[in-house]
Amino acid sequence: MILLQDRNLSDITLVLDRYGLELVQLASATEIPGSYWGESEAGLIGNRLYVRLDTPLHSLLHEACHFICMDEARRTGLNKDAGGDYDEENAVCYLQIVLADYLPRFDRKQMWADMDAWGYTFRLGSARAWFEGDAQDTHEWLMAHGLIDREGRPTWRCRY
Known part of the structure; x- marks a missing residue:
């Protein structure tokens, strides 16, 4: 990790x-x-x-x-507990994978490995399997809120 x-x-x-x-x-x-x-x-x-x-x-x-x-x-009013619902939590996990590619000597493959090692749980068994095969709805959520573009690149804006 x-x-x-x-x-x-x-x-x-x-x-x-x-x-x-x-x-x-x-x-x-x-x-x-x-x-x-x-x-x-x-x-x-x-x-x-x-x-x-x-x-x-x-x-x-x-x-x-x-x-x-x-x-x-x-x-x-943020202090410790971000709250949010199931869809937003999935969006958080997805976006952290996307942003990993923007850090030198770190990328989504390392992020997937670290998420799995920490104990994130996904119904397909791994962060990578979820991201590549079961997260289309999350991709759409992030696009709908202006956080990524169609290609999955960050827009560098926060949700409004």
Whole structure:
């Protein structure tokens, strides 16, 4: 599993900046504010994404995609629990896979492996099987909300 310490934070910041997200790096062993899962998992409060160097990259992208996929009203009061429904959670998972391709030395294949290793569950048995064979409705949801284009590329906008 790829951790933030294994990558250049400035590359990650460039992607997050496009969405108005601020990356806040914390010292080792510091409790992560806004973390839904605790331990080393990323935390989200407003537009601030809290991480440590031992935070998994998939966790950072997952929480970032919650921010991107929720509507503006929920983003305004965001503190730890992104909420949302089943379709939005699927959109978050899909978009984090898409965004993985925009980070140097990381891509969707690594994201699929890290998601599977962490324990994301998909009815087809793996993140890749779901993404390639069972996520057309999620692709359409992301397009309908202006978050990806027809080819599946990010529009670099948050849901309005």
